[in-house]
Amino acid sequence: NAGVTQTPKFRVLKTGQSMTLLCAQDMNHEYMYWYRQDPGMGLRLIHYSVGEGTTAKGEVPDGYNVSRLKKQNFLLGLESAAPSQTSVYFCASSYGRSTSYEQYFGPGTRLTVT
Amino acid sequence: KNQVEQSPQSLIILEGKNCTLQCNYTVSPFSNLRWYKQDTGRGPVSLTIMTFSENTKSNGRYTATLDADTKQSSLHITASQLSDSASYICVVRATAYNAGNNRKLIWGLGTSLAVNP
Numbered sequence: 199n200a201g202v203t204q205t206p207k208f209r210v211l212k213t214g215q216s217m218t219l220l221c222a223q224d225m226n227h228e229y230m231y232w233y234r235q236d237p238g239m240g241l242r243l244i245h246y247s248v249g250e251g252t253t254a255k256g257e258v259p260d261g262y263n264v265s266r267l268k269k270q271n272f273l274l275g276l277e278s279a280a281p282s283q284t285s286v287y288f289c290a291s292s293y294g295r296s297t298s299y300e301q302y303f304g305p306g307t308r309l310t311v312t
Numbered sequence: 313k314n315q316v317e318q319s320p321q322s323l324i325i326l327e328g329k330n331c332t333l334q335c336n337y338t339v340s341p342f343s344n345l346r347w348y349k350q351d352t353g354r355g356p357v358s359l360t361i362m363t364f365s366e367n368t369k370s371n372g373r374y375t376a377t378l379d380a381d382t383k384q385s386s387l388h389i390t391a392s393q394l395s396d397s398a399s400y401i402c403v404v405r406a407t408a409y410n411a412g413n414n415r416k417l418i419w420g421l422g423t424s425l426a427v428n429p
Binding site: 240301302304306 | 346358417421
């Protein structure tokens with residue numbers, strides 16, 4: 199099993215450009231999440247999904263959109279990138295909603311917006 | 313305000329030595345506490361998940377303790393190895409009180425551990 203994979207690994211965007219980050223998991227997990235990690239701050243939840251076709255906002259959703267058309271995929275979109283979105287983005291998945299279920303993380307996407 | 317504070321911010325130890333990392337939290341109401349290991353350039357990997365009733369939990373050379381009364385947790389690493397060099401992050405989950413369970417995972421900033429030969 200590959201676990202959680204993310205593409206691309208690195209990306210440089212100019213302000214105003216758009217892009218989509220792809221997350222895929224092969225563990226048949228119901229829940230999927232997008233986080234960003236910035237220096238001096240803990241991981242912050244952007245959006246999450248509790249199942250195919252559903253999405254919900256996390257702590258810092260502004261400037262991002264998501265879609266979960268297939269259970270195994272969770273896409274994060276930036277419609278008009280801003281320098282404040284320079285960050286490392288992590289996707290994660292978990293089996294269900296029980297508080298004991300651990301989250302499995304992907305390797306991350308390092309995004310720079312100039 | 314729900315917060316998770318970790319100490320020390322960074323730590324350097326020699327291979328084979330033991331070390332203890334601290335996590336203090338003010339999250340309430342408390343559901344569980346997790347320790348993650350994050351290697352440089354990688355995503356976090358779960359080490360332990362502890363609920364209110366658990367005082368100690370081990371995962372190989374990693375032992376986590378939890379004192380829910382004082383809202384403190386520690387992660388003890390025994391006989392450190394070079395591969396233990398990483399950031400160790402404490403994450404506290406509050407109980408669900410509204411829609412969106414996962415808005416209530418509060419992440420610490422981590423302790424950066426370097427194990428030198």
